[in-house]
Each structure stands twice: as structure tokens, then as C-alpha cells.
Amino acid sequence: MLLLLLVVALAVLFTRDLLKATLLFAIYSLTIAALFAVLDAGDVALTEAAVGAGISTILILAVLALVPRHEKRLFGHNIPALIIVFITGAALVYASFDLPVFGDPNNPVHVHVGQYYTQNTYADMGVPNMVAAVLASYRSIDTMGEAVVILTAGIGVFALLSVPVRRRRQSSTTRASEEDSSS
């Protein structure tokens, strides 16, 4: 499944048709959701399928309705980029040898506070779903912070797009003509 992910991610990168790239990205998100389900993260899988594969795709498609669909490929400077990416990747692989063994119950992640939640959630909150209990009860203030982030993003999008298109067009053309006359 991880190999499939790698193939799809590469395909996204190398299509020039942005519509194809968007739909491949939706496939990528769904594959990730399936991977999360395999890794015992049911809630995250549902969220990724709804938000990652659903809302992101709809947003990108809505933008594609406004901008040209094909990308102009200018492949001039990808050797330095490849070198940078290769060096970063090599450093990360080197660091990965210090990571704990995958899936071992004695890993540092599992012996710290996680145990408390698995043992006491039902007694404390009366909710069988631990993820929901931690998100909405133990850490509800943090979740409110998340809501504030989303609100801020919404305000940002609104501020960028709320000016009517005709006025924006006009202001950009007047700016262009002013610059023409000044030059």
C-alpha cells in the first residue's frame, strides 16, 4: 500500500494536466485513508477520506474552473533541487536508524501518558471512543484553538476573495496603466 502511495505521488508530480493531478491526488488521499484504517486509526481514516479526499479535491477543482488547466513545463533548474532533496532525504534516513522499532508495545510513545487514556477514559468521561474523548473532553480547549485556526483561515480566504471581481480587475488594469505611463 505504501508502494502504491509512492507511485501515485510520483504520478501527481509528473502529469502536466492539472485536472489529472487533482484526481490522482484524490486517489492518493483515499489510499492514505485506507492505510490509516490498517494502522488502527479509524477516526483519522474517516477524517482523511472526508476532508482530504473530499473537501481538498472540491476546493482545487473550484480553483481549476477559474485558472488554466494545463501547466507550462519549465524544467531548467531541477538538478540543484534534486541535490538538495537527496541530501535532506539522506539525512532523514540516517536519523531514522534512531527511531524505535515499528509496532513494539514498549516504545517510548506507548509507555508515557497514552496508557492513562486507554485505562481511564471510560471511568472519567463515559465515552467508549478514546480519540473522541481526548479530542473533545480532555483537550477541548486545544480543540477550540483549532477552531480558531480554521476561523482565521476562513477570514483570510474571505478577505482575499470578497472584493468583487470587476473592481479587482479594474484596480489591476489601472495600476498597470499607471505603471505604463510612469515608465
Next chain:
Amino acid sequence: MNILSFFNYWAVILLMMIGYYGMIVCGNMIKKIIGLAIFQTAAFILFISAGKVIGGATPILREGIALYSNPLPHVLILTAIVVGVATTAVGLALTVRIYEAFDTIDDDAIDTLEDDK
């Protein structure tokens, strides 16, 4: 076992580097945003793999299950996914504005437009 236990981490690193490369090389802004999203999901997979216990179950309390996977990384990533979509939305709004101002969403084309002035 030893190699298999690192397979997840290496796949995550490869995915992350694919996203990184896409962000650097693709001039097109929508491709850049998709590259950013791929980079993010790589981090998500790393966290979810850290929360997995072999033989564990989904962290919803049921009868007859003794070992659950760790719920905390799941909570973190749930938040991160939603915030990631908020980032994508702001990036796409910026893309629309750039297209209206410059009539292109290509980095290099905008650079040449600036140079011509």
C-alpha cells in the same frame, strides 16, 4: 523483522521528499499546493505509524480486547488534517488572486513579467 520495521519510516521519507521536490521544482502554484499536501500527509503517516501497536486494536473500548493502539497520535493528526485543509484553502485563494492580477499562475512567468516592467 529489522528491515521491515524501518520500511514505514523510509516510505514516509520518500513521500516527504517527493512532496518537497514538487514544491521546489513545479512552477505552477496548484502543483506547489499539492506538493505541500503530500509533504504533510507524509508527516501524518509517520505519527500514525508511531501510534500503532502490533496486535493492537482501534482505540474504541469494546469487550474482550486487551491491547489498543495509542490514541494520542490519532488525536494530534485529526487536528493536523483539518488545519492542513485550512492552509490549502488559503493557498488556493491566494492562487486565484495571483491569477486575477497577473493572468498566470506560473512562478517563472510572473518573474519574467516583473523583469519586463
